[in-house]
Amino acid sequence: MLEKIKEIAAFIRSRVEKTPEYAVILGTGLGDLVDHIEISAEIDYKLIPGFPVSTVEGHSGRLIFGTLGGKYIMAMQGRFHYYEGYDMKEVTLPVRVMKELGVKTLFVSNAAGGMNKEFKVGDVMVITDHINLFPENPLRGRNYEELGPRFPAMTEAYDKKLIALADALADADGVRLMHGVYVGTAGPTFETPAEYEYFRIIGGDAVGMSTVPEVIVANHAGMKVFGVSVITDLGGKDVTDVPTHEEVQKAAMKAQPVMCGLITSMLVRL
16 A cells, blocks of 8 residues: 555656645536646546546546645545445545645535535535544554554544634635534435434534545544535425436536635635
């Protein structure tokens, strides 16, 4: 595993002018942030030896390197999911490679279903914590001390200073920014009304099929994390709308300007 991480990182280094301290993982329908990046290099996943390939519609499948908000960053345009058949180490391999390249701060985004009664479709939710309901933890198995400790704390999985910065910027711009707990599930089915109610009862505000594994590994590696969800649909016993992947993508696209503006402004201030 260590050799694989180093080999992939070396391959990427050979194709970029420098390595970044900041990285962004772009979720379903949120790939347009790339349009705001002054791109200096891009690498298709298929060209990277040992790298997974995204199979989900709306996930382009390439690494982008360039400048955003005055900072040199890398962006994953398309992520990997447990429901695609990858194991957790494959899902989180890109985060390991990011750390090897020198990334210290990770921004993660996703599309999520909301069960908080105050949420509206199109809201942007800053993730303050998560509940891990995946059947496998990405740290299961042998631990490599070079990558992180055997029992990493998840007390502050989402960096409080980054959350405070996002709040300050949103307030200054008059942007409606919600806070909440993200529930991570295996998918690929959308949730039943009863499951939405269950997630709400146990403390969740939004639910999705990604992010949690990547955040666990990022914390294990000592990286700071900022997470944001776009609420693309609502669920619960009193909701009759049936979500589809196409509708989720459309709702995410509408919220893109807020998410893109927020992350860009945060990078300017860091």
